[in-house]
Amino acid sequence: MGALMTQRKGRRQFLKRAPAIAGVAAAAIHSAAGESLGAEVRPSLEELRAHGERSRFVTSERIGGMGFWPPTATKVRDYGFRTPLQDSVGMVTPASLHFILSHGFDPPDIDPAEHRLLIHGMADRPLIFTVEELRRLPTVSRFHYLECHGNSAMGGATGIPRKAPNATVQDTHGLTSCSEWTGVQLSLLLKEVGVQKGATWIVAEGADVVKHTKSIPMEKAMDDLLVAYGQNGEPVRPEQGFPLRLVVPGWQGIHNVKWLRRIYLTDEPHMGNMESTKYPSPRPDGKSRWFEGQLGPKSVITRPSGGQKLPASGFYEITGLAWSGGGAVRKLEISVNGGQTWEEAELQGPIHAKAHTRFRLPWTWNGEECVLQSRCTDDRGNVQPTLAQLGKIWGVGLDYFQSTSPATADMGNFNAIQPWKIMADGSVLNALLA
Amino acid sequence: MRCWRKSALFAVAAVATAFCIGAPGASAQAPDYANVGRTASPDDIKSWNLIISPSGKELPPGSGTAKEGAQIFSAKCARCHGPAGEGTQNGPRLTGGQGTLNTLQPVRTIGSYWPFATTVWDYINRAMPRGNEGSLKPDEIYSLTAFILFRNGIVQETDVMDAKTLPKVKMPNRDGFLPPRLEDIADLQKRGCAAGHCP
Numbered sequence: 001m002g003a004l005m006t007q008r009k010g011r012r013q014f015l016k017r018a019p020a021i022a023g024v025a026a027a028a029i030h031s032a033a034g035e036s037l038g039a040e041v042r043p044s045l046e047e048l049r050a051h052g053e054r055s056r057f058v059t060s061e062r063i064g065g066m067g068f069w070p071p072t073a074t075k076v077r078d079y080g081f082r083t084p085l086q087d088s089v090g091m092v093t094p095a096s097l098h099f100i101l102s103h104g105f106d107p108p109d110i111d112p113a114e115h116r117l118l119i120h121g122m123a124d125r126p127l128i129f130t131v132e133e134l135r136r137l138p139t140v141s142r143f144h145y146l147e148c149h150g151n152s153a154m155g156g157a158t159g160i161p162r163k164a165p166n167a168t169v170q171d172t173h174g175l176t177s178c179s180e181w182t183g184v185q186l187s188l189l190l191k192e193v194g195v196q197k198g199a200t201w202i203v204a205e206g207a208d209v210v211k212h213t214k215s216i217p218m219e220k221a222m223d224d225l226l227v228a229y230g231q232n233g234e235p236v237r238p239e240q241g242f243p244l245r246l247v248v249p250g251w252q253g254i255h256n257v258k259w260l261r262r263i264y265l266t267d268e269p270h271m272g273n274m275e276s277t278k279y280p281s282p283r284p285d286g287k288s289r290w291f292e293g294q295l296g297p298k299s300v301i302t303r304p305s306g307g308q309k310l311p312a313s314g315f316y317e318i319t320g321l322a323w324s325g326g327g328a329v330r331k332l333e334i335s336v337n338g339g340q341t342w343e344e345a346e347l348q349g350p351i352h353a354k355a356h357t358r359f360r361l362p363w364t365w366n367g368e369e370c371v372l373q374s375r376c377t378d379d380r381g382n383v384q385p386t387l388a389q390l391g392k393i394w395g396v397g398l399d400y401f402q403s404t405s406p407a408t409a410d411m412g413n414f415n416a417i418q419p420w421k422i423m424a425d426g427s428v429l430n431a432l433l434a
Numbered sequence: 435m436r437c438w439r440k441s442a443l444f445a446v447a448a449v450a451t452a453f454c455i456g457a458p459g460a461s462a463q464a465p466d467y468a469n470v471g472r473t474a475s476p477d478d479i480k481s482w483n484l485i486i487s488p489s490g491k492e493l494p495p496g497s498g499t500a501k502e503g504a505q506i507f508s509a510k511c512a513r514c515h516g517p518a519g520e521g522t523q524n525g526p527r528l529t530g531g532q533g534t535l536n537t538l539q540p541v542r543t544i545g546s547y548w549p550f551a552t553t554v555w556d557y558i559n560r561a562m563p564r565g566n567e568g569s570l571k572p573d574e575i576y577s578l579t580a581f582i583l584f585r586n587g588i589v590q591e592t593d594v595m596d597a598k599t600l601p602k603v604k605m606p607n608r609d610g611f612l613p614p615r616l617e618d619i620a621d622l623q624k625r626g627c628a629a630g631h632c633p
Contacts, residue, residue: 118474118482126474133470192467200620203485210561211483217620264485268616271488273557277548280611286536289632290611291619296630325630382629393631405538413630 060087062097063170079104079158080148082174085302085321091143091348091356093177095237101148101175101253102239103274105208108259112235112243115207117227121265124194131229131243134184141182142226142249143355145323147295149252149279149412151175154401163402167430169305172418176298176323178356181247182230186263187222195222195265203270204246204255205262213272214255216248218265220293224249224354227260250325250354251293252412254279281412284396295325297384298415299332299359299376310426313367318345321356324378329357331377336363338371338419339386345374353379365422371431373419387416387432402433483568486556488616490601493555496572497596500589503581506574510563519585525564529585532606545586549611551603554579576600 043053062081080101083093093099112131120126152173153159161171190202195218202221206212216225226247228236236242241258248255254274269275269291280288299322304310318336322329328351333342348358359374376384391397394411421431486492508517514525521527531541540546544554558575561567570578580595589595589603612632613619626633 118479120474120479126479127471128474128478129471136470137467192471203487205485209564209567210557211567213485213560219620262482262485266485266487268487268489269619270485270556271550271553273553273561276550276553277542277544282535282540282542284536286540286610288611292622292627292630292632294622294627294630385629390631403538415630 060084060097062100063174080150080175082170083177085169085173085176085300086305086308088302088321089358091178091321091352091358092232093179093356095179095231095234095240098177098179098231098237098240099146099148099175100239101150102208102258103210103212105210107238107242108207108209109238110207110243110259115243115261117244117261117263119189119193119263119265121203122196122199122267123265124196125192127189127193129189134227134229134244137184137188139182140185140226141180141230142247143178143180143352144226144247144249145176145178145354145356146247146253146256147177147298147323147325148175149254149292149295150414151253152298152414152416152418153411154414155403155405155411160404163430163433165429165431165434166307168307169300169302169418172306172430172432173300175253176321176356178321178323179231180233181226181228181245182233183226183228183244183247186225186227186246189227189263190222190265193265198267199265201266201269203262203264203266203272204257204260205264206241206257207259207261210273212257212274213270214257214275215269215272215291216251216255216293220248220251248293250295250327252279252295255293279412283394284400292413295413296415297324297326297329297376297378297382298322299329299374299384300418301334301372301374301420304372304422304428305420306428306430308428310365310422310428312426313365315362315364318361318363318372320359320374322347322359322374322376323354323356324376324380324382325354326382327379328353328355329376330379330381332357332359333375333377334359334361335373335375336370339373339417342375367424369422369424371419371421373417375417384415384417390414390416398433483560484556486552486559488550488552488601490552490597493552493597493600494572495597496576497594498573498575498577498580499594500577500580500584500591502573503577503579503584506570506578507581510570511578514564519582528582532586535607535610543586544582545588545606547607547610549605549608551579551583551588551600551605554582555600 042056062083064081081099083097083099115131117129154163161167200218201215202218203213203215228245228247229243231240236245244260246257246260280290282288299320301318301320303319318334322332329347332345332347334345335342345359345361351357419431421429421434484492514522515528516522519528528544531543531546534541534546555575558578576595580589583589583603584591613625
């Protein structure tokens with residue numbers, strides 16, 4: 001164990017020295033070859049045969065929601081850790097880079113042999129399952145994205161790096177990730193316990209230190225939820241909920257309870273701390289919208305994106321990700337002239353419902369300033385709004401989004417179109433508020 | 435293989451038992467997947483923490499007042515939340531803030547923001563005090579809840595909080611959420627929520 005930990009430490013030191021981490025020198029769209037990587041303890045070739053690692057030249061990392069990592073004396077521990085979407089290819093997020101948001105709590109160290117899932121409340125036959133028993137049941141694997149309802153939010157402390165002109169797509173959209181989840185359909189388990197008449201809600205509970213809870217309407221619970229034990233072909237990672245995680249496709253990340261240990265069937269929402277006091281979206285008039293489960297259509301160009309630099313005019317493929325909590329992505333349009341005209345991008349198939357969908361458009365940059373944007377339409381016909389349109393829905397003006405007041409901090413479900421401005425020197429800036 | 439035969443035998447017994455117990459009243463539909471998962475007994479369920487909802491139907495016996503809660507608070511909570519619940523670097527503010535929600539500096543505390551007193555009981559029970567979660571007895575939790583409500587001017591110092599009185603406490607911001615009625619929040623379509631946004 002000691003030797004392994006030393007190695008990890010060595011590896012982290014190496015990573016910290018690498019340039020792409022904070023999005024600062026992620027500048028070059030071409031990888032910076034030939035830089036000094038310094039001394040590093042690497043796993044032996046024998047160890048790599050047992051369990052592989054990425055090349056030491058690949059350095060992308062999650063970063064804290066406040067745009068820094070690790071915490072320092074003056075910057076306290078962070079909340080969320082964002083996926084480096086600028087480095088993503090395809091539509092799957094490696095589990096090791098899947099965003100983390102656990103409200104500041106560390107993952108519990110759970111022995112799967114000891115773990116139990118209790119389903120009870122308004123049930124004819126309350127049942128307790130071991131993880132191994134769940135694995136005996138019929139299994140499904142599905143691609144789904146998970147997104148924090150605060151992803152791309154404008155307010156509060158995390159809004160500052162998000163709104164900055166030099167923000168990367170990791171700063172602006174890094175709280176979304178997509179995986180192949182494997183597990184048992186919750187509807188199957190609910191049928192096994194026998195849902196009683198009048199049970200209109202489930203309450204899912206995790207085994208973390210505060211035993212996080214989230215209420216979910218029964219109609220959604222019976223629809224497409226998974227009790228997942230697998231992620232991208234391996235057991236769900238500890239920071240993602242090992243050994244069991246609830247997957248609630250298309251709904252705010254907070255519903256996807258990690259370290260799942262209980263499903264409680266009831267006739268009212270639980271109104272736990274998070275759902276009744278932290279996740280309602282406040283309005284300027286002081287009232288709050290609550291239980292806005294489903295997320296809207298959204299997309300972002302990941303390349304070229306904020307903090308990158310086009311080395312010269314010429315050919316580039318514009319690429320990015322689109323998704324919707326309402327279903328599958330039907331159409332993705334790109335504007336390269338600040339929204340004057342839109343062109344349909346190619347969607348990478350097969351397209352999965354409530355999953356990241358990769359889009360691509362060939363483009364030749366003429367070397368002049370321009371603004372790139374992407375706009376998602378889902379198969380229900382819902383269209384991703386501009387910032388102005390979103391403000392209209394919420395009844396707020398641009399000044400509201402510019403404000404750093406705590407009043408805007410919890411404005412969730414932000415899905416406005418993200419503009420990236422290409423400067424004449426090839427640098428790419430966050431132009432959301434420009 | 436030996437294990438398999440053993441559990442197959444056990445399966446027959448378990449299914450039979452399930453039928454016997456499940457027969458009266460319950461929809462007597464047989465489980466589709468024999469011997470996967472075991473029936474949770476009332477004792478099994480009792481060993482898990484409580485989930486307390488706005489109706490308070492899950493609240494356990496016990497009671498307490500703010501007066502009793504003051505001592506417990508100063509011994510177990512004040513270090514992080516401050517002597518009067520005003521908050522410190524280590525724990526959030528629990529009191530004050532009423533009248534600030536529609537300003538640019540809203541102060542969201544239990545007193546100014548939380549819609550249900552039952553949530554206070556539930557969260558203390560499941561998550562407090564940090565590092566020793568689940569250690570408080572129901573009487574202590576009723577007392578602490580009463581103390582926090584008292585410090586927010588919501589109940590009197592001598593008001594007794596118990597399974598009957600706590601769910602009836604009307605929190606100042608109970609009507610500050612849209613839609614306010616619990617029976618209206620589950621159906622996003624009926625609420626007119628479209629494309630991830632609710633009016």
